[in-house]
Amino acid sequence: MLLGSAMLLISITLRGYLEVSIAMLTRARVSREIFGEIEGDDIRIVYRIENRSMIPILFLELQIDHSKYIKRKSIGRALAVVLPRDTLIFEAVFEGRIGRHRIGPLKAVLRDPLGLYRSSEIVLDKAFYLEIYPRIHRTTLRRIYSYARNIGYIRARQSGEGVEMRSVREYRPGDDIRRIVWKKYARFGRLIVKELERESSLKVIYILLCSPEMFKGIYRATPYEHTARVIGTLSRYLAYRSDHQAIILALPYMVYSSGGFRKGFKSYIDIAKIISSVDFEEVLNEEAGSGYKTSLDIITRRIELQISKIAGRERSLILLFTDPLTAERAELTRLLDTLRAGGHKLLILMPIRSLYDIKALKSEATLIYRIKIASELEREKNIMKIMRSKGLNPIAITPDQMIYHIIEKIELYRY
């Protein structure tokens, strides 16, 4: 009888303690801080769980849930004790990857000291989204700057509006009288005006048309991430050169747009934000994958609409990034024809997706992979050949693609 009563008493006490602990945990103040926002960096999520009561919270099991497309470097679970009026700090470290990633919810389970009772899962902090921006390779950028012929205003070597003097000529009706060179008039008795060199700045629209295939590959080395990095570096470079930029990001489930041309550093920030708004969980779910094939027509039409909104009647340089499999689709051909008909200059950049998996292998296996993937590689090359035959002149982007080739091409369009 004594034993039975003691067991009952212990059971009730433990149960009561667990209930109180749950109540204290639900009333605890939970806050979080995020450190880091650039890919490749360690993104630290620091949770602070403040026990504001005088009752210790023992045997607290924590776990942070997150998208399965972001790599966690730290341990995602913890067993902790939160003393009265104390704060528990729980830190989760992720390897930054371009995109929008779900982090959380932060879940907890409580147990009594003897492990007889266990609470249900308690959500301490809701899930939130982490946006990670592409890393700009500073060294590459510096090399690009030195590679570029000029920095700042670009002379077009054509007469027009500008600040630099090109030559002098006779006055024609309509010329600004402020440009008359009075010394020449005094000398020759004719009205002579200054002719200025036209300033040149590009209007560039990046179109990133992503199929779900572009999100497959090694961590941080998928075609999408590589392309995003290229676009990030390009936009930083062009922003530095005061060119006008805009971006359209077409995903299987959504088309994002910067809405209009922007200039300067802000244009780079806008582009970086839009390019980082890709949620891998949404892109890589099965519905998006199957829906992409059927919805490409709608997507291309939305791209057309966005371009007309951004550029209006102005002619601009359009850099279209897409994979070869999308490039061979009739919908894309129609889009390209429309854009060319609109007078836009097109530069098509295609990540060769079959080469991106090679980084998953080492030593001679890479050669073996190349052998086995040869037919696929050939197929992609043929797609590019067909496009060249149509006068589109595509550029293949490989995982090791140096950005200089693209800059070269862009600079050619400037003159």
Next chain:
Amino acid sequence: MYAKKRDGMKHMPMIMMGTLAALLFIGVVAVLEQGPPSVRIFTGSSPLNTGPLGTSDFYMKIKEIYPRTLIVTNWLDHIKLSNCDKAVLVVISPEEVYSDKEIYNIKDLASKCGSFNIFIADETANSSALLRAFNSSIEITGSIILEKPEPGDLRGYKVSLGNTSAVVFPVESLIYPKALFDLKLLEAGGNSSYYKSYNVTLDIASFITYNRESDHNITVIGYIPSGLIASSSIISPEYYVVQEYSTSGREYYSLLRIINSSSSLAQYSQSKTQFEIENISSLPLIYFAPVGVIEETRGSRILVVSDGSIFLNQVFRSGYRDLYLNLSLDLIRYLCENDERCVILFDSSKYLGLEPLEAIKDPSLVRLVPLYQLIAFFLARILHPATWLPPVISWFNNFILDLLRTFFVRPMLILLLVLIFSIPWLRREEMYRDKPFREVDYKDILQFSELVERIKRGRHRFGRDDFIELYNFINNLMKSYVNMDLLDPVLPSHISSRFGIDQERVRMYQEFMNKYYRIATRKGLGSFLKPFWWSRIVKKAALESYKLIKDMGEGLEKKISEV
């Protein structure tokens, strides 16, 4: 009621079930302490009695006309009335006498009202104290007025009393005298068209006396034209009124009683049985016996009717309803001076109430109380925890004690109690499988994941085409970096000098590659002589090619660093 919610968070009620149970327990104890509801059933002429002997119908009718009609159940507490300009106290056949304290409170209330009139309908002397308190000279004597039988009345029996014969009447047949209430007298001059005269039959009416010398204005509004005065104790089957005539022809009445017999005198007249008769007394004959008197004292009108039975429900529910009701309302109207704002205090304090259980025990009482009222009161009493909880607890206590005294039952009982107390704790929680948290693991989703996996595990098989592909790749590489193809005989020396790689090794590699390339690209009959172990050859070629390329790269790197 609930604490702050978060998604997926456990809901914690702010008021715990334990607290609710404790409050409930306190409530039950308080109800027990209060005791059972004091429900009492009235069988007399109380306005709370809806039975035939009650006055509830009279009360309801008055209430319809005078909305400020109240039932007073207790005079011991002071009654507060607002705007008491006119008030009438109605007392009908009280069953108890008024105490001094009660009379004091009534008088206190009367002093606070503009006019305070009293209506007493009583055949007993229970209301005498009240009359005295208001300085009334009217007194209800308690003696009853019997109806004077007329000559030749069929209710009488002719009997021989000694030498003479006489007509006798059972007393019980004479207790319903007819009275005349002439309310026209209430108006000055007695010529009102508003008030009427009523001929009513009374039921055991008392004889009223009053001081004719009093300076109060006294008006007799109701009287019995002729009757016999007798004690109220004679209302019994054994008493008879004897009607005799003197020689001068004057009628006179006396009372006799049959002794030691349960038979009636009617049986005697038929069977000629001998009865022992006691001649008690003579009965005085009175004319114009007052049964309704109004006395106007200082500030009060006191109306006394010496029979309360004409205001009972049974009368109002009979065929004579209109007659009695009009009389009753006329009397009240007179006392209220025809003012609807008049406060009427219907006394219900002086009636003997019965417990529902007592009423059920007596079958004669059951008839006097409506059955639904009796059942409702009985249920209210039975359902109250004070009725059943103490006996139940006592029984349970004794039962447990008996069980505890039994050796085998005691441990079983304790175990059972432990189980019972455990159930709420176990029920409160859903059962969860105790599983650890599963961490989310990242896994690369590759373009050609199957192929990569097969290559990693070395399970991929190669063919002739694969070798040709490898050869072409290396050939293109050589063309790009050293501007020579694999067939060029100068290639080994060139690579050796440029990248610092052993010339012999390069030559062997070149021979190996070219040899199998020739085999792979052989046409005609020679194509049948192809080896079947291409897998091994391709793997070897790939390994050697990789090593060569790697060494070339390292050699180039070394030369650059030297520069």
